[in-house]
Structure formats: structure tokens, C-alpha cells
Amino acid sequence: ETGVTQSPTHLIKTRGQQVTLRCSSQSGHNTVSWYQQALGQGPQFIFQYYREEENGRGNFPPRFSGLQFPNYSSELNVNALELDDSALYLCASGTTSGAYNEQFFGPGTRLTVL
Amino acid sequence: QKEVEQNSGPLSVPEGAIASLNCTYSDRGSQSFFWYRQYSGKSPELIMFIYSNGDKEDGRFTAQLNKASQYVSLLIRDSQPSDSATYLCADSNYGGSQGNLIFGKGTKLSVKP
Numbered sequence: 302e303t304g305v306t307q308s309p310t311h312l313i314k315t316r317g318q319q320v321t322l323r324c325s326s327q328s329g330h331n332t333v334s335w336y337q338q339a340l341g342q343g344p345q346f347i348f349q350y351y352r353e354e355e356n357g358r359g360n361f362p363p364r365f366s367g368l369q370f371p372n373y374s375s376e377l378n379v380n381a382l383e384l385d386d387s388a389l390y391l392c393a394s395g396t397t398s399g400a401y402n403e404q405f406f407g408p409g410t411r412l413t414v415l
Numbered sequence: 416q417k418e419v420e421q422n423s424g425p426l427s428v429p430e431g432a433i434a435s436l437n438c439t440y441s442d443r444g445s446q447s448f449f450w451y452r453q454y455s456g457k458s459p460e461l462i463m464f465i466y467s468n469g470d471k472e473d474g475r476f477t478a479q480l481n482k483a484s485q486y487v488s489l490l491i492r493d494s495q496p497s498d499s500a501t502y503l504c505a506d507s508n509y510g511g512s513q514g515n516l517i518f519g520k521g522t523k524l525s526v527k528p
Contacts, residue, residue, distance in 0.1 A: 303460075332514060334514065334515055334516075336516075341423075341520070342520055342521075343419075343503055343505075343518030343519050343520045343521055344459065344503075344516070344518050345518075346508075346515035346516065346517070349514050349515055351514075356514065357514060357515055359515065389458075391458055391459070393516075395514065397514075401446075401447045401464055401466055401507065402447060402507040402514055402516070403449070403461060403464060404449075404461075404516060405461060406451075406458040406459050406460070406461075407458060408457070408458050409457075409458045
């Protein structure tokens with residue numbers, strides 16, 4: 302167990318809808334990163350938050366957005382859902398005091414878009 | 416654009432054998448690398464990281480890094496059926512404002528009793 306929690310576990314939405322996924326970081330960690338993992342692929346970096354601001358972004362459109370709160374919990378919001386957004390969404394927490402960027406994943410949210 | 420390449424497998428080894436998982440990376444300046452284990456339907460679990468050339472051992476696991484060849488490997492000694500999982504290699508895009516991991520597609524390992 303990493304101490305990183307995510308909710309919900311599973312979610313089913315229809316195309317065009319909006320979704321919010323939540324993550325609570327491991328105690329003592331101050332960064333949170335979100336990844337999308339499609340079936341049979343490695344996780345793909347969406348963005349990272351540090352000090353409540355976006356601190357780097359992967360190749361994802363603006364309809365993917367996020368927030369980090371003062372208690373280091375985080376949200377991932379996806380607007381105008383598309384069928385290709387169906388994936389496992391992973392939250393990973395880390396710390397800027399670490400030397401090697403170790404990141405620890407939560408259990409993930411499985412999103413299905415119909 | 417950094418890339419990490421892994422053979423998707425499946426790699427099948429008998430119980431008790433050594434499993435060898437390999438990974439190559441594109442950025443010669445990369446410094447640290449991670450191995451994650453992912454069981455089917457679960458999230459990735461960090462098992463080792465390595466940042467110096469050579470070997471790093473932790474129990475039955477040995478990570479090897481060769482920066483000249485841009486090659487990372489993971490050896491699992493005395494493989495057990497419980498080691499059957501997908502193993503993900505990741506390069507750390509650390510420095511500046513970025514702190515993300517770049518993953519390969521993973522190698523699926525099957526350990527046969």
C-alpha cells in the first residue's frame with residue numbers, strides 16, 4: 302500500500318459528458334501527477350501539480366484540466382468525453398525533496414466512455 | 416521527445432529460473448530509471464530504481480544500467496509464479512519544471528510452475 306488513494310474505483314460515462322476524478326497524496330508528498338493508461342500501453346503523463354499550480358504537461362488537450370488543493374489532494378477533470386478517453390487513470394504522488402523523482406501510484410480509476 | 420522501448424513479450428520462464436527484462440532509452444542525458452511491476456487490473460508498484468552505472472541488488476531483484484549503451488535491465492532470480500505480471504521501465508524526466516516519468520509499454524512475464 303502506497304498511501305495514495307483515488308476515487309471512484311470505476312466510472313461509466315457517455316460521450317460528451319464531463320468527469321471529475323479525485324486523488325489523495327501520500328503523507329509528506331507535495332507533488333501529484335496524473336497518468337492515463339490505455340489497455341496494453343504504459344502510463345502516459347497528463348500533468349503534474351506542485352504548490353497548487355500546473356508544473357508540466359504532457360501531450361493532452363486543454364479539456365484535460367486539474368487542481369491541487371492546500372492539503373495536496375488533487376482532481377482531474379475531463380470535459381467533452383470521447384470514446385478514446387476510456388482508460389485507467391492513475392494518480393502518483395512524490396516529493397520535491399527526493400533526489401530521484403520516485404513516484405508512488407494510487408489504485409487508479411477505471412473510466413469507460415460509451 | 417524521450418522514448419523508452421521494451422519488448423512486450425510475453426516472456427515465459429519456469430519457476431526457479433532467472434527472468435531477464437530489458438529496456439532501452441533514447442535520451443543520452445537521462446539520469447535515473449525505475450522498474451514498476453503491474454499485476455493485471457492493478458496499478459503500477461515501484462520495485463526498484465537505479466541511477467548509477469552498474470548493478471543494484473534488492474533481494475531477488477537486480478537492476479542493471481549501462482549509460483553508454485542506453486540500456487536498463489531487471490533480473491529476477493528464483494522466479495516465482497507470483498512474479499507473473501507486466502514490468503514497466505520508466506525514464507525520469509526530472510529537472511527544470513518537469514517531474515514526470517516516461518514509460519515503456521511494459522513486458523509481460525509469465526512464470527510457469
